[in-house]
Amino acid sequence: MPLQLCTDVTILPAGADRWIIHNVRARTALGVDGRGLDLLTQAYRDDFPSEEDLSGSYPVWKISSFTNTDGLLADPTRMTRNADDWPDAETLSGEDTIKRFTDACLLIDDTDAYDARFDEKADVLDRRHFGNFHQQLGQHLMLDRRMDPDQWWLDQKFESDFSAIRNNLYGAVQEYFLKGYFNKRFRQRHRVLDLGCGPGFFSNLAAATGAEVLGLDPNEKFLSIAAENAGPSASFQVAPVGTPEALDDLADDSFDFVLMTDALLFYFVSADPTKKGDLDVLLKDIGRVLKPGGRFISVEPHYMFWLAPWMGGEDRPYTIFSEYRNRKFAVMPTWADFLSSFARRGWTAVAIEEAKPDPAYKDVDPRAYAFAAEFPLWQLFEFAPFE
Amino acid sequence: MTANDAVTSGVLEYFEEKAAANGRTFDPNADDALSCAYLDDGLIDSFGLIEMIMHFETAFGMRLDGDEMQQDEFRTVGGLINIISAKV
DSSP: OOOOTTTTTTEEEEEETTTEEEETTTEEEEOOOOHHHHHHHHHGGTTOOOHHHHEEEEEOOBBBGGEEEEEEOOOOOOOOOOOOGGGOOOEEEEHHHHHHHHHHEEEEEEEEHHHHSOOSSSSSSOSSSSOOOOHHHHHHIISOOOHEEEEHHHHHHBOOSSSSOOHHHHIIIIIHHHHHHHHOOOOOOEEEEETTTTTTHHHHHTTTTTTTTHHHHHHHHHHHHHHHHHHTEEEEEOOOOOOOTTTTTTTTEEEEEEEEEGGGGGGTTSSSGGOOOHHHHHHHHEEEEEEEEEEEEEEOOOOTTTTTOOEEEESSSOOOOOOOOOOOOOOSHHHHHHHHHHHTTTEEEEEEEOOOOOGGGTTOOOOOHHHHHOOEEEHHHEEEOOO | OHHHHHHHHHHHHHHHHHHHHOOOEEEEEEEETTOOTTTTTTTTTTHHHHHHHHHHHHHHTTTOOOOHHHHHGGGGGHHHHHHTTTOO
C-alpha cells in the first residue's frame, strides 16, 4: 500500500508559520513550518513520494513527549503546544522528514500494522505497541527516566515529607473536593475503612472529621508514612488488599463507610492484565464488613476526562476523543460498564458527584484550572447493597 | 581478558545469578545460552529490567539508550552482549 495521510491526523496552529501535526489516536505530534505541512499534504498525489519530495530540506521540531512525567495530573497532551517553547529545529532531507512522519503515525502505509500498534505491550521493552496508560507510564519511568514507579508516584502527589498533597490538580481538585465531602458525610461516631490507603493521606483527612478510620494497604513503606502522619483516630494495618484473604481479620457489620480512592481502577485496567483485582471478592468483603445502611464510597479518576488532552486556549478549553467503548488509553471503564459491574453484584449507586477545582487554583495554573473546571477529573460514587 | 570477554562473562554471570534468585536455571555454557530471551524465559521480570540496565551501565561504564533498547537484539543474552561490547 502506498504511503497515505493517516485519517487520525489533525493540524493545530502553534505560532507564525508553525504547525503541529497531531495524531489524535496515537497521541503523537510533530512540529513543522508551512513547507513541511505542504510536504505532508503531497501524500495525496499518486506518485508520492517522488524524487523531488525526497530531496529538499525541511525544519522539523521534536515536540512530542510523555508530558505526564511531571505527574498524573500534569498536562496529558503530550506535545509542546506553543512554538515559542519548541526546541531548536532539526533540518532534515525530504526523505528523513517523511520518515519522521511515518514514525509518528502521521503517514501510514499499512493500516493493519497501524491498528496493531494499539495493542498492549508484550513487556516493558516493547515500544512497538502503545499499550495501556499504565504500561506507557511504567516503560517511560523505568527506561527513559530510570525511576522506581512507586517512588515516582509518591513524589508527583505529595510534598517530600508527605504531610501535604502537592499544589497541583491533586491538591486543587481531589483534596479540595474530598475535604468538603468528608466534612459533609463523616461524624465522630462513624467508623471508616480506607481500602488501598497508600500513604494514608485521605485516611488521615477523613480522620480529621473525628471519624475513626482504619487504613489497609499491602505496601509497608506507604503504611509507615501513613502512621507517621496519623492523628488520634486513624490507624493502619498491612493487608493484601486485592486478594481473597485481605479483609478476613475484620468483623462483620463493623464499618459505616468503606472508602477507596484511586484504587478501584486496578480492578478494571491493569499494567499486567493477569493481575487484575477480583471485584466479586472485593464487593462481597465490603458487603460483609459494612453495617446495615452503610455505604461504599468510590473516588476514582473520571471515566471520560482523566488524561483527555487539554486542547484549545488557556481559558477556553476543549478536548477530543478517539475512543469510548474500545478503551486503550482510558484507565476507567465507561459509566455503563462500571455501574453494571456493581448492579450485577447487587449494588446500586445512591449518590454521584463530579469533583470541581478550588477557585483559588485559577491563579496558580490557569490552563489546568480551566480544564478541570469544565471537564471533571474525579468521579465519586456512593454505593449501597440492594434492599 | 579483552574488554569484550569481560562483557561476555559479566553478562552470563549476571543472568546465572538472577535465574537462580528467581527459581530458574540458566546454564552459561549451554549451546542455546546466547539465544535465551531473558524476559520471556523469566530470568528477570519487568521490574528487574531497570536494575539490570543500571547494573551493566555501572559495570561496563557505558549508557544504553532508548534506540538500543528497542532493538530485537536487546531481548536476548547474546544480543545484549553484542550491544554492550560495541560500546566498551
